[in-house]
Every structure is written in structure tokens, then in C-alpha cells.
Amino acid sequence: MSQPKTIVEKIWDQHVVHEEEGKPNLLYIDLHLVHEVTSPQAFEGLRMSGRKVRRPDRTFATMDHNVPTIHRNVIKDEVSKKQMETLETNCKEFGVRLADINHPDQGIVHVIGPELGLTQPGKTIVCGDSHTSTHGAFGALAFGIGTSEVEHVLATQSLWQAKPKTLQVHVEGVLGTGVTAKDLILAIIGRYGVRFGTGHVIEYTGEAVRNLTMEERMTVCNMSIEAGARAGLISPDETTVEYLRGKRYVPEGEDFEEVKEQWLSLASDEGAEYDQTLTIHADEIEPQVTWGTNPSQCVPVGGRVPDPEQVEDDRDGIERAIDYMGLEANQAIESIPVEHVFIGSCTNSRLSDLRRAAEIVRGGRVHEGVRALVVPGSKSVKDAAEAEGLDTIFLTAGFEWRDAGCSMCLAMNDDIVPPGERCASTSNRNFEGRQGNGARTHLVSPEMAAAAALEGRFVDVRKYASTVGG
Amino acid sequence: MEPLKQHKGLVYPLNRSNVDTDQIIPKQFLKRIERQGFGQFLFYNWRFDDDGSPRGDFSLNSPKYDGASVLAGGENFGCGSSREHAPWAIQDYGFRVVIAPSFADIFYNNCFKNGILPIQLPKPVVDQLMEKAEAEAYEVAVDLEAQTIDGGGFEVAFDIQPYHKEMLLNGWDEIAVTLTYEDKIDQFEEKQKGVKTLGIS
Ligand code: SF4
Numbered sequence: 001m002s003q004p005k006t007i008v009e010k011i012w013d014q015h016v017v018h019e020e021e022g023k024p025n026l027l028y029i030d031l032h033l034v035h036e037v038t039s040p041q042a043f044e045g046l047r048m049s050g051r052k053v054r055r056p057d058r059t060f061a062t063m064d065h066n067v068p069t070i071h072r073n074v075i076k077d078e079v080s081k082k083q084m085e086t087l088e089t090n091c092k093e094f095g096v097r098l099a100d101i102n103h104p105d106q107g108i109v110h111v112i113g114p115e116l117g118l119t120q121p122g123k124t125i126v127c128g129d130s131h132t133s134t135h136g137a138f139g140a141l142a143f144g145i146g147t148s149e150v151e152h153v154l155a156t157q158s159l160w161q162a163k164p165k166t167l168q169v170h171v172e173g174v175l176g177t178g179v180t181a182k183d184l185i186l187a188i189i190g191r192y193g194v195r196f197g198t199g200h201v202i203e204y205t206g207e208a209v210r211n212l213t214m215e216e217r218m219t220v221c222n223m224s225i226e227a228g229a230r231a232g233l234i235s236p237d238e239t240t241v242e243y244l245r246g247k248r249y250v251p252e253g254e255d256f257e258e259v260k261e262q263w264l265s266l267a268s269d270e271g272a273e274y275d276q277t278l279t280i281h282a283d284e285i286e287p288q289v290t291w292g293t294n295p296s297q298c299v300p301v302g303g304r305v306p307d308p309e310q311v312e313d314d315r316d317g318i319e320r321a322i323d324y325m326g327l328e329a330n331q332a333i334e335s336i337p338v339e340h341v342f343i344g345s346c347t348n349s350r351l352s353d354l355r356r357a358a359e360i361v362r363g364g365r366v367h368e369g370v371r372a373l374v375v376p377g378s379k380s381v382k383d384a385a386e387a388e389g390l391d392t393i394f395l396t397a398g399f400e401w402r403d404a405g406c407s408m409c410l411a412m413n414d415d416i417v418p419p420g421e422r423c424a425s426t427s428n429r430n431f432e433g434r435q436g437n438g439a440r441t442h443l444v445s446p447e448m449a450a451a452a453a454l455e456g457r458f459v460d461v462r463k464y465a466s467t468v469g470g
Numbered sequence: 471m472e473p474l475k476q477h478k479g480l481v482y483p484l485n486r487s488n489v490d491t492d493q494i495i496p497k498q499f500l501k502r503i504e505r506q507g508f509g510q511f512l513f514y515n516w517r518f519d520d521d522g523s524p525r526g527d528f529s530l531n532s533p534k535y536d537g538a539s540v541l542a543g544g545e546n547f548g549c550g551s552s553r554e555h556a557p558w559a560i561q562d563y564g565f566r567v568v569i570a571p572s573f574a575d576i577f578y579n580n581c582f583k584n585g586i587l588p589i590q591l592p593k594p595v596v597d598q599l600m601e602k603a604e605a606e607a608y609e610v611a612v613d614l615e616a617q618t619i620d621g622g623g624f625e626v627a628f629d630i631q632p633y634h635k636e637m638l639l640n641g642w643d644e645i646a647v648t649l650t651y652e653d654k655i656d657q658f659e660e661k662q663k664g665v666k667t668l669g670i671s
Contacts (some may be wrong), residue, residue, distance in 0.1 A: 023632075026654070028655070028662075038553060040503035054655075129552055130550065130551050146552055146554035147505075148580065148584070149579070151645065155645045155649070156648045157655065160648070195574070198574065198575060228549060230575050250667070255666050431550060432493060
């Protein structure tokens with residue numbers, strides 16, 4: 001038998017266009033996703049040098065970062081409007097398919113790719129957005145790129161890439177009741193830090209990972225970049241195949257049976273070697289809440305804000321984070337009040353996320369003084385949620401129910417957390433100012449965010465035992 | 471792209487780890503569709519108060535660092551979003567070299583596309599540079615060809631991939647380089663023909 005290989009090696013080897021001593025590989029790109037914020041300068045570059053988009057049929061654009069999630073037809077912000085119009089003009093001129101703000105396929109780029117079946121095992125996928133790692137959930141090699149590289153892919157459908165190292169994150173055992181994929185990835189980053197993945201592609205393996213649904217796998221892979229990784233992925237299995245069956249851009253009938261076998265054969269071989277392996281135990285993980293200004297600064301909900309006096313490493317950084325967040329050393333997480341709740345973003349805005357949050361919310365009331373927002377990841381998630389009445393559950397409880405977009409994840413539109421105010425957010429970055437200048441972000445799962453909305457502070461969602469399943 | 475062979479300049483020390491791209495350039499400035507003019511927004515929320523006046527407590531505002539062109543940063547510099555607006559802002563502000571103990575991958579890559587040289591050095595060396603730059607106006611001379619930094623009294627060598635080095639030394643347009651391999655891309659696509667999963671149409 002030939003040497004056992006990891007999925008990363010298999011995909012890589014299938015995509016090398018050119019190899020030469022002293023150079024990175026020239027890697028072919030199967031799918032290029034484009035959005036309004038990181039593409040205008042790339043199209044402009046093409047125009048200036050008289051170049052074309054090489055493969056419009058492998059390029060797909062949408063509007064997500066900037067779009068209003070309310071009153072969509074009147075975009076007050078002239079600069080935002082211009083950026084969206086620019087994408088429209090560019091797509092027309094270069095022949096790229098676009099799901100614009102009013103299109104039924106519109107949504108966050110990392111939500112619609114999988115939903116449409118554009119995302120498939122074995123593909124190389126790029127987008128001018130770091131959370132492109134999300135698509136790795138399908139066993140695709142998917143990574144974020146800068147605008148110069150966007151232009152490069154538009155022009156050549158390829159990229160110069162050094163072969164990444166591989167890092168296996170092996171999760172043994174099963175996650176407890178009320179403990180979600182979000183808690184899993186936060187706990188991993190909490191333990192190993194925001195740069196343990198640098199230079200590597202992470203492959204998540206183990207029983208707990210196999211048990212995750214596709215939407216949960218996307219949550220995990222999404223945050224690989226928060227560990228510094230180039231990409232994160234999960235070998236395809238029956239769960240992957242069943243999710244993709246019947247999706248719009250996936251082959252049908254006999255063709256499907258054929259590609260399915262190809263997909264399954266991509267999984268890492270038994271005995272394949274990784275450059276590094278980390279093992280963690282799922283049953284030790286509890287619902288997580290970040291207290292600081294990077295995703296590794298998190299603790300179980302029953303825990304406390306750390307005391308800088310008691311730590312060795314990065315004392316200044318921790319002090320600065322606690323100060324920015326307006327917290328006290330040793331403060332109990334459950335004593336932290338919240339003023340905003342955001343359920344959305346490419347990490348946690350899919351139908352199952354909204355369902356699980358709605359289960360907590362059902363029959364409850366948003367706490368006085370809390371503003372709570374649900375922003376579905378795509379138009380199609382929104383429609384599906386409405387079809388099963390989730391919007392009514394949220395609206396009745398006092399949540400706002402919005403149109404699809406990135407929204408308060410990065411607050412480029414009007415969905416902003418004001419300075420000094422605090423938000424329980426299902427997004428992926430709690431950086432200073434991420435949700436608005438001076439805003440204080442705590443990352444949590446959709447269930448934890450829903451519970452915080454009802455109680456006006458963080459609570460252990462496991463106390464809603466009857467609704468959190470298991 | 472402007473080639474970079476040698477560079478001599480004043481060091482600005484930013485002694486913080488995990489400086490993310492949201493800090494380097496906050497999102498409210500990402501709506502512009504141009505490539506130029508982002509320097510004025512560099513580290514905006516650290517540099518300016520809500521009313522737009524410069525903050526006294528952020529060292530880049532100190533006249534001491536006027537004209538600085540070498541940025542010394544902490545671990546994991548440039549983490550977070552893939553926005554190339556971050557290197558655009560750094561470059562447009564006047565920095566040509568960024569030195570740090572470690573960089574986030576995407577940011578590191580983005581630098582080379584914009585004529586910025588990112589140099590990774592062991593933390594004690596970066597700390598030493600920062601200390602000097604905090605104490606006094608401190609200049610270093612960077613020689614990309616020789617892969618050295620001359621800090622007046624001490625010299626260090628740095629590593630860089632040959633491909634990156636060549637790009638900067640020549641100021642190459644990477645797309646033009648890649649297009650010299652166009653026949654290879656054609657051949658690759660020819661082989662792929664008939665693969666059922668690839669097209670969108
Ligand atoms: S939801 Fe947030 S993290 Fe995801 S693509 Fe949009 S801005 Fe980026």
C-alpha cells in the first residue's frame with residue numbers, strides 16, 4: 001500500500017499546477033467567493049492592467065459585510081452604498097455571478113457557499129475573508145486571502161502557496177448536555193492560545209467531532225483562524241455526504257453516487273502522520289464565555305475573570321483586556337450584566353443555531369434594558385426559520401428579527417454596540433472595538449446568548465436542562 | 471510595486487502582543503474602494519479620541535516618533551481579519567519594515583504584496599530593539615540583500631523565503647509572474663475537464 005496520507009496532502013497534491021525548487025507551489029483554486037469589502041481594489045487592479053477574470057464560472061459573489069439588516073431599500077450610508085454598487089458594476093463587467101442584496105441567495109458568504117452546495121469536499125476554496133476556514137467543515141481546503149491575492153485568483157485561478165504543516169486536534173469522548181460546538185472551539189483556543197495554529201492547517205478528528213452535524217462542524221472550522229491556523233478542516237464522512245445530497249450545485253443521481261465515493265476517499269488515511277497532534281477530552285468542556293479581548297481569553301461560565309497578579313504570562317495584556325472590558329479581577333462571570341445580545345455571524349447564524357436559541361427563548365421575555373438581535377446568516381435561513389415560526393418565538397420574546405448579513409459581528413453597517421456597552425455575541429471575535437468603538441464583546445454559543453438575553457447577565461445554560469436536549 | 475532593497479529608518483516600538491487588524495485599521499474605514507489614503511486611519515481607535523483629537527497616551531502620537539518607518543511589534547502581529555487595508559494603512563503611514571517575534575500568516579503574506587518587509591526575529595532581540603527605541607530616537611539599517619539589520623552597535627541576521635525576498639527586491643507584479651506559467655494552468659484545467667463538481671453554471 002502507498003504511504004498513508006492526510007486529507008490536506010491529498011487535496012494539495014491534486015491541486016499543484018507547478019512546482020519548483022525555492023518557490024512556493026502554484027496551487028489551483030477551484031472556488032473563489034467574493035464580497036463587497038475586499039474586492040473593489042482587486043477588480044480595479046484587473047481593469048488597470050487590462051486583465052480578465054479567468055474563470056467566472058468558478059467565482060461567486062455576494063454582499064454581506066456592509067448590508068443593512070433592516071429597511072434594506074434605503075441605504076443611508078453613501079460610502080457603503082457605493083461599495084455595494086461597485087461590486088454590482090464589477091460583477092456585471094467581469095461576468096461574475098452575484099447574489100446582491102435583494103437576491104434570494106444573498107447571505108454571509110460562508111453561510112451561502114455550503115447552503116448552495118458550492119462548498120464540496122476536496123475543493124480548494126478561497127475568499128478575501130479570514131473565516132473562509134468555515135468551508136473546511138466539508139473536507140475542503142479553504143483559506144482567507146488578502147485583496148492582492150483576490151486579484152491574483154481572479155486573473156489566474158491560482159495562488160503561490162507554501163505547503164502548510166498539519167496539526168491534528170483530536171477530541172475524544174462526547175460533549176455534555178448544553179455544551180456546543182462553539183464551546184468546543186472556544187475551549188480549544190482557550191487552552192492552546194490564539195497562535196498555536198500558525199503556519200498549520202488543523203484537522204479536527206475524534207469521536208466528538210464525528211458526532212457533530214455539518215452546521216456544528218462549520219462553527220468549529222470557522223474559528224480555526226482565531227487559533228492562527230491557515231485553515232481548519234474535517235475529513236468527509238456520511239454526515240457530509242448526506243448534507244450535500246440535493247444541494248443546488250451538487251451533481252445528482254448516478255453522478256452523485258460517483259462523486260460521493262471520491263469525496264469519501266479523501267478522508268485522512270489510517271496511520272497518516274501529522275506534524276503535530278493535540279488531544280483534548282470533550283467531557284471536560286463546559287459552556288464558555290470570553291472575558292477578554294481575544295478568543296483565547298475565555299473561561300467556563302461558572303468561572304471568574306482572572307487575576308493578573310496570579311498569572312505569569314502576558315500580565316500587561318491581561319490587565320489591559322480587563323480594563324477595556326470594564327471588569328474586575330476575580331469577578332464571577334455570572335455576575336456580568338449584558339446590555340446587548342447578538343445572535344448571528346458566520347459562526348452561529350444557521351438554522352440549527354437559531355432553533356437551539358429559540359428553544360431557550362420560547363415563552364420567555366428579553367430582560368429589561370437588554371437589546372437583543374437575531375440576524376439569520378442568509379435569506380434562505382431566514383425563510384426556513386420563518387416557515388417554522390422561529391421568528392414569532394423571537395419577536396414575541398422581544399428580540400429584533402433582521403435580514404441576513406454580517407451585521408453586529410463587525411458593525412460595519414448600523415448594527416453597532418455603543419462605547420462602553422456590553423454584548424453577549426455568538427460571533428467569533430471579541431477584539432477591541434470589533435462591535436463598535438469601545439464596545440465590549442463576550443463570545444458565547446447561541447444557547448448561552450439566548451439565556452443571557454432573558455436574564456440580563458450570563459447564566460449557565462445547563463440550568464435550562466429540559467430545553468437543551470440530551 | 472516599489473522594490474525594497476535597503477531601508478534605513480527610525481524605529482517605532484509598539485509593545486503589545488496580538489495586535490489585530492481591527493486595531494491596525496478599524497472597520498469603519500473599510501468602505502472605501504481605493505487602495506490609497508489609509509494611513510490617516512492607522513491605529514485609529516488608539517490614536518484618536520471619539521471627537522477625533524489625538525490621544526496623549528498613545529506613543530505613536532509623540533513627536534519623538536515622527537517620520538518612523540520601522541515598526542517593532544509584539545507576538546502574533548497582524549492577527550485577525552484578512553483585510554489588506556491593514557498593510558495598506560501601515561505602508562501609507564510611512565512604514566516599510568515591520569519587525570516582530572511572530573506574525574499572523576495572512577498579514578505576513580499581505581505585506582509582500584505591498585512593498586513592506588516583515589521580519590521575524592527572536593523575542594529577546596525584538597525586546598532589545600524596542601527598549602532602545604523607547605529610550606531614544608533609534609535608527610536601524612535593514613539590508614534585504616544581505617538579510618541583516620544594523621542597529622548601530624549590534625547586528626542581526628534574519629530569515630526570509632527566497633521567493634518573498636525576490637519579490638521585494640524586484641518589486642514584482644506577482645500576477646505578471648504567474649502569467650508566465652499560463653500554459654501550465656491551461657494544462658491543469660485541461661486535465662480537470664469533465665470533473666462534475668467544479669463549475670457553477
Ligand atoms: S459574519 Fe463576521 S466573521 Fe463572518 S464573514 Fe461576516 S464579518 Fe466576517
